[in-house]
Amino acid sequence: MVIGRLMRVSLRHYLGGGVLWVSIFVIPLLTGLVLQALFDAISGQREASLDAALWLCAAFVAVELLRGGVFWLAITVWPYWWNSAETTLRTNTLRSILTARGPAASRLPHSSGEAVARFRDDVRDLTMVTDNMVDLIGAFLFTVGAFAIMASIDPVITVVLVFPLTVIAVLNRLMRGMVARIHRKARQLGAAVTSFIGEMFAGVLAIKTAGAEDAVLERLREHNRRRRDAAVKDRLTMDMLDTATSATVEVSIGLVLLLAAPAMRTGEFTVGDFALFINYVAWLTMLPRILGRMLYRVPQGAVATQRLSRLMATHEDADDLSKRNGVWLKEDPPPVRTHVPDHVDPLEVLKTHGLTATYDGAGSGVHDVDLRIERGSFTVVTGAVGAGKTTLVRALLGLLPLTAGEVLWNGRRVDDPGTFLVPNRAAYAGQVPRLFSESLRENLLLGWPADEEQLAAAVQLAALEDDVADMPEGFDTVVGSRGVRLSGGQVQRATAARALVRAPELLVVDDLSSALDVQTEQRLWDRIADAALHGDGPSTLLVVSHRRAALERADQIVVLDRGHVAGVGSLDELLRTCPEMNRLWAEELVVEAEEL
Numbered sequence: 097m098v099i100g101r102l103m104r105v106s107l108r109h110y111l112g113g114g115v116l117w118v119s120i121f122v123i124p125l126l127t128g129l130v131l132q133a134l135f136d137a138i139s140g141q142r143e144a145s146l147d148a149a150l151w152l153c154a155a156f157v158a159v160e161l162l163r164g165g166v167f168w169l170a171i172t173v174w175p176y177w178w179n180s181a182e183t184t185l186r187t188n189t190l191r192s193i194l195t196a197r198g199p200a201a202s203r204l205p206h207s208s209g210e211a212v213a214r215f216r217d218d219v220r221d222l223t224m225v226t227d228n229m230v231d232l233i234g235a236f237l238f239t240v241g242a243f244a245i246m247a248s249i250d251p252v253i254t255v256v257l258v259f260p261l262t263v264i265a266v267l268n269r270l271m272r273g274m275v276a277r278i279h280r281k282a283r284q285l286g287a288a289v290t291s292f293i294g295e296m297f298a299g300v301l302a303i304k305t306a307g308a309e310d311a312v313l314e315r316l317r318e319h320n321r322r323r324r325d326a327a328v329k330d331r332l333t334m335d336m337l338d339t340a341t342s343a344t345v346e347v348s349i350g351l352v353l354l355l356a357a358p359a360m361r362t363g364e365f366t367v368g369d370f371a372l373f374i375n376y377v378a379w380l381t382m383l384p385r386i387l388g389r390m391l392y393r394v395p396q397g398a399v400a401t402q403r404l405s406r407l408m409a410t411h412e413d414a415d416d417l418s419k420r421n422g423v424w425l426k427e428d429p430p431p432v433r434t435h436v437p438d439h440v441d442p443l444e445v446l447k448t449h450g451l452t453a454t455y456d457g458a459g460s461g462v463h464d465v466d467l468r469i470e471r472g473s474f475t476v477v478t479g480a481v482g483a484g485k486t487t488l489v490r491a492l493l494g495l496l497p498l499t500a501g502e503v504l505w506n507g508r509r510v511d512d513p514g515t516f517l518v519p520n521r522a523a524y525a526g527q528v529p530r531l532f533s534e535s536l537r538e539n540l541l542l543g544w545p546a547d548e549e550q551l552a553a554a555v556q557l558a559a560l561e562d563d564v565a566d567m568p569e570g571f572d573t574v575v576g577s578r579g580v581r582l583s584g585g586q587v588q589r590a591t592a593a594r595a596l597v598r599a600p601e602l603l604v605v606d607d608l609s610s611a612l613d614v615q616t617e618q619r620l621w622d623r624i625a626d627a628a629l630h631g632d633g634p635s636t637l638l639v640v641s642h643r644r645a646a647l648e649r650a651d652q653i654v655v656l657d658r659g660h661v662a663g664v665g666s667l668d669e670l671l672r673t674c675p676e677m678n679r680l681w682a683e684e685l686v687v688e689a690e691e692l
């Protein structure tokens with residue numbers, strides 16, 4: 097099914113290239129016939145003049161040139177189909193990850209190495225099966241043609257030749273499973289080395305500060321040793337299989353010689369016939385080899401389809417994986433334009449009922465949370481370390497799957513918060529910010545259509561304007577891993593600015609305390625509150641914080657304790673009624689006094 101659709105992503109090129117590849121497999125039939133005539137002419141077994149022999153030589157060269165020409169054409173046409181197929185698979189997977197309903201993060205594998213491997217290796221495996229179908233057809237046609245020609249010359253020798261070819265097929269069948277296992281292992285261990293090197297580069301500072309250079313290098317050597325052993329084993333098995341196949345070809349040639357000798361003496365089997373048989377025998381090993389390859393490629397393709405489909409939205413399947421989506425191989429694709437969505441249902445009140453989100457069925461997470469966030473209000477979620485604050489806001493925004501409960505926007509149930517609570521309804525500045533190796537402007541906008549004035553206003557609200565002024569090229573400074581390194585605080589304020597430039601109705605900010613000192617945080621909330629008052633900023637705020645600057649300003653505070661709501665109310669109310677709030681408040685007073 098997937099294979100059929102994959103052929104059709106660029107059917108013209110698949111059919112065109114396919115015919116060319118099949119021709120490359122079939123043309124050797126002609127070579128054999130020319131060789132037969134040529135050797136018969138040379139050995140005098142056929143009446144022929146010198147001219148005729150020369151013409152046959154020329155024909156031989158012409159056939160080989162034809163094959164070379166067809167090969168050149170095939171390798172020119174085929175990449176159009178191959179790249180269209182790979183691109184289609186990758187873009188469909190990406191599209192699904194980025195736009196599907198439900199939290200995408202829960203579908204992604206934990207290690208980025210694994211995700212990259214799926215995009216690279218699984219896509220390749222699936223394309224390869226479709227590619228190999230053409231080889232199979234070519235090898236099959238050649239085999240049928242060759243057997244027909246050989247049987248017309250000598251049926252007995254032809255039938256005997258089936259035996260060594262069957263040996264090759266059986267050998268391939270028996271060994272392919274093992275070869276595939278060894279190959280997979282080598283690939284996994286190769287990926288482990290790449291992944292380890294990636295982590296090592298990312299954690300250079302941590303390694304140095306822990307004095308772990310030698311230990312890390314030793315671990316890398318260990319990974320490398322395992323990869324090398326597996327790679328050697330992989331190469332060796334492949335070579336063994338090839339050697340066995342070549343040996344079978346030699347045996348076949350011997351068999352032809354043995355059986356043809358008596359007939360050659362009587363002239364029934366000519367030197368030309370012998371040349372034809374020898375020429376075909378080498379090519380005949382293709383079919384059992386390709387069949388053997390297909391026998392493990394097809395299940396591998398099925399596994400690849402499953403693994404890629406698992407990355408996609410739950411309602412999508414293999415059909416969506418190979419759906420045609422427009423591939424631009426020659427010209428640039430049309431520019432992508434992000435439109436500011438025109439939502440017709442402005443926020444009045446956002447509620448949750450019995451919101452529960454737990455991790456892998458474990459007890460940790462948040463349980464049974466009822467929230468009511470009015471338009472224009474400032475809500476603070478607070479609690480001890482690990483109380484579930486981040487889990488609560490992420491579950492509310494649909495970034496984590498809900499175990500139970502519901503989210504209501506203006507009283508209407510939100511089916512999929514992950515695709516509903518997005519800019520410009522809501523924007524989120526997370527606790528673990530991510531910057532790309534691009535200019536600061538591109539990092540803040542990420543394609544959002546805002547003008548310079550809106551950008552400057554967002555930066556001002558996020559208290560980042562002085563930092564931008566100090567950067568060598570202002571907004572055009574390249575930041576992130578390949579650019580100017582920003583401080584942790586700058587990165588978090590940049591993330592807040594990214595959320596603010598989207599002019600959301602609801603701004604959700606997860607704990608800025610590590611990014612801002614007490615006074616700067618105070619200034620930031622002052623600015624945002626002022627902007628809200630004048631209609632220049634988000635009207636409604638949901639903030640994770642334990643800082644006084646936020647708690648004192650809050651219209652309501654939600655206190656979490658080990659995943660459960662311990663109290664909801666204003667600071668004064670909670671200080672009167674909620675022991676957990678009292679404990680947190682007392683701790684915060686001490687911490688801030690020390691900081692000041």
Ligand SMILES: Nc1ncnc2c1ncn2[C@@H]1O[C@H](COP(=O)(O)OP(=O)(O)OP(=O)(O)O)[C@@H](O)[C@H]1O
Nearest residue numbers: 455460461479480481482483484485486487488527
């Ligand atoms: N991906 C995860 N898998 C399993 N458990 C998790 C995961 N993320 C968080 N937890 C657990 O869920 C609980 C709540 O974590 P959460 O990050 O929501 O707490 P928090 O209040 O935001 O903490 P902090 O103040 O440190 O940010 C913790 O016990 C944590 O160990």
